[in-house]
Amino acid sequence: MSAEQAVARLHNGMVIGIGGWATRRKPMALVRAIIRAGLRDLTIVAYGGPDVGMLIAAGAVRKLVFGFVSLDHVPLDPYFRAARQAGTLEVLEIDEGLLHWGLRAAAMRLPFLPARTGLATDVVRQGFRTVTSPYDDGEEFLAMPALKLDAAILHVHRADQAGNALVLSPDPFFDELMARAADKVFLSTEKLVATAALDLPAQARFNPFERALVTGVVETPFGAHPTGATPDYGIDLDHVRAYAGGGDAAQWSEYRARYVDLPDHAAYIAAAGGAGRIGTLPAPVY
Amino acid sequence: MADQYSLAELVITAASEAWRHDGEVLATGIGVVPRLAAGLAKLSCNPHLMMTDGEYQLVEEPVPLGDRGDYVVRPEGWMPYERTFSLLWSGRRHAMVGPVQTDRFGQTNISSIGPHAKPKAALLGARGFPGNTVHHPNSMFVPTHNTRSFVAGEVDFVAGAGYNPARWPQGRKPIGLDLRLVVTDLAVLDFGGPDHQMRVVSLHPGIRLAQVQENTGFPLAQADTLATTPAPTQEQLYLIRTRLDPHGVRRTVFKGDPPGTRQAA
Numbered sequence: 001m002s003a004e005q006a007v008a009r010l011h012n013g014m015v016i017g018i019g020g021w022a023t024r025r026k027p028m029a030l031v032r033a034i035i036r037a038g039l040r041d042l043t044i045v046a047y048g049g050p051d052v053g054m055l056i057a058a059g060a061v062r063k064l065v066f067g068f069v070s071l072d073h074v075p076l077d078p079y080f081r082a083a084r085q086a087g088t089l090e091v092l093e094i095d096e097g098l099l100h101w102g103l104r105a106a107a108m109r110l111p112f113l114p115a116r117t118g119l120a121t122d123v124v125r126q127g128f129r130t131v132t133s134p135y136d137d138g139e140e141f142l143a144m145p146a147l148k149l150d151a152a153i154l155h156v157h158r159a160d161q162a163g164n165a166l167v168l169s170p171d172p173f174f175d176e177l178m179a180r181a182a183d184k185v186f187l188s189t190e191k192l193v194a195t196a197a198l199d200l201p202a203q204a205r206f207n208p209f210e211r212a213l214v215t216g217v218v219e220t221p222f223g224a225h226p227t228g229a230t231p232d233y234g235i236d237l238d239h240v241r242a243y244a245g246g247g248d249a250a251q252w253s254e255y256r257a258r259y260v261d262l263p264d265h266a267a268y269i270a271a272a273g274g275a276g277r278i279g280t281l282p283a284p285v286y
Numbered sequence: 287m288a289d290q291y292s293l294a295e296l297v298i299t300a301a302s303e304a305w306r307h308d309g310e311v312l313a314t315g316i317g318v319v320p321r322l323a324a325g326l327a328k329l330s331c332n333p334h335l336m337m338t339d340g341e342y343q344l345v346e347e348p349v350p351l352g353d354r355g356d357y358v359v360r361p362e363g364w365m366p367y368e369r370t371f372s373l374l375w376s377g378r379r380h381a382m383v384g385p386v387q388t389d390r391f392g393q394t395n396i397s398s399i400g401p402h403a404k405p406k407a408a409l410l411g412a413r414g415f416p417g418n419t420v421h422h423p424n425s426m427f428v429p430t431h432n433t434r435s436f437v438a439g440e441v442d443f444v445a446g447a448g449y450n451p452a453r454w455p456q457g458r459k460p461i462g463l464d465l466r467l468v469v470t471d472l473a474v475l476d477f478g479g480p481d482h483q484m485r486v487v488s489l490h491p492g493i494r495l496a497q498v499q500e501n502t503g504f505p506l507a508q509a510d511t512l513a514t515t516p517a518p519t520q521e522q523l524y525l526i527r528t529r530l531d532p533h534g535v536r537r538t539v540f541k542g543d544p545p546g547t548r549q550a551a
Contacts, residue, residue: 067411
């Protein structure tokens with residue numbers, strides 16, 4: 001399916017999980033399609049990067065569930081920062097590990113999972129409840145509620161039409177749990193391939209979850225740009241730095257006109273410097 | 287011999303002591319000084335430490351900072367984020383982090399300055415601070431020791447837990463809460479005072495105790511003995527300059543890259 005067809009299955013007010021981590025393997029082509037579709041009042045659950053910043057800038061986000069929003073090499077996202085400081089963004093600010101724990105609870109169809117994380121901090125004061133161990137230790141835990149997602153959007157390296165996928169990057173992050181926590185899962189993939197071309201079982205360890213979880217697959221070469229999708233290509237630091245220099249409505253309008261409101265993905269690739277340029281962006285050094 | 291090392295090199299050396307007695311745990315240093323300090327600890331006082339490349343691999347030796355040039359990373363294992371959480375929840379890690387605010391309880395903030403609903407400054411977010419601080423030892427590096435970084439009252443958003451029983455569940459100290467060294471541009475401190483009150487362990491050369499207290503928003507405990515922060519040895523300087531930070535990223539930590547010995551005021 002196309003990015004537009006995938007996004008047509010999403011609706012205003014949904015809870016949407018976005019895979020990847022900060023500037024790594026974000027489904028940016030799908031994010032741009034969401035912005036073009038003009039979705040509103042979304043609750044976004046993410047290890048946040050420019051995906052979150054752009055959706056906020058576009059006015060698509062009512063609430064953000066997050067542990068951080070970072071551009072890695074540039075610490076802060078300008079639009080996240082502006083919205084927080086304007087007081088216009090509802091947030092549930094939790095620990096990175098707690099976010100994973102909430103997704104896991106949803107994936108397991110549990111109402112919550114107990115955690116020590118968040119106790120004795122201001123995290124717990126955002127309406128969380130606690131639970132006491134029924135065993136002899138009697139310890140009190142934070143009851144991390146399931147982070148149930150209406151939909152998850154994830155970027156993978158290879159996938160077939162049925163949704164069998166490979167995530168070839170060195171860290172799969174929490175995309176598996178996002179997929180399991182979601183009612184619908186849309187993948188953007190660098191390459192749509194025949195099942196045999198997934199090269200199983202040699203690549204079996206890179207297969208993140210089963211096809212039954214996947215609602216639709218969208219082929220978008222360089223679909224993570226400007227974030228990286230190593231080993232295929234690295235983060236576009238120049239692009240991210242230019243984006244990070246923004247923060248106000250005029251700067252967002254300019255960025256949006258240049259990179260978001262385009263007729264198709266090929267036009268985006270051209271605007272971003274072409275496949276030759278993106279394909280040779282080196283892996284970042286941390 | 288004086289002034290042959292920089293303030294950055296002094297604090298890297300002092301901070302490396304945080305891991306001396308930890309044995310075989312994951313040493314994580316977030317930021318230039320903590321990362322170099324963890325590397326220095328691994329190459330000097332505690333070779334048993336585990337470290338990562340800052341991304342996803344465990345490495346046999348610390349990876350130098352910045353452009354790697356001809357340097358080839360020496361991986362010894364895989365450490366994706368999911369495994370990092372599993373490991374840190376087990377307690378087998380000691381992190382050194384850079385909080386924006388720290389209070390008298392050792393509670394820390396990197397989330398936001400001002401009211402949480404509408405902050406004056408929105409920073410990164412709580413990141414891993416809530417989980418780290420209740421599961422494993424933590425140390426801190428604070429490059430600018432003043433009353434904005436060491437605040438009166440509580441920090442604006444308590445992202446990292448501290449020695450504040452009023453916030454502990456059932457009044458019981460969280461299982462892994464263990465705050466260790468605090469290294470600043472003025473001194474080395476710890477939480478070894480009565481009821482975990484913060485105290486000065488050593489003053490950097492040329493710094494007076496009164497200066498540290500004046501720049502701290504809460505009373506510091508009286509130290510039993512007050513030392514001068516030891517100068518880096520020639521071996522430590524060699525490791526920092528040649529092995530860990532060949533491009534001199536440490537020179538950007540403090541404005542003007544001042545010498546390790548300041549003129550007494």
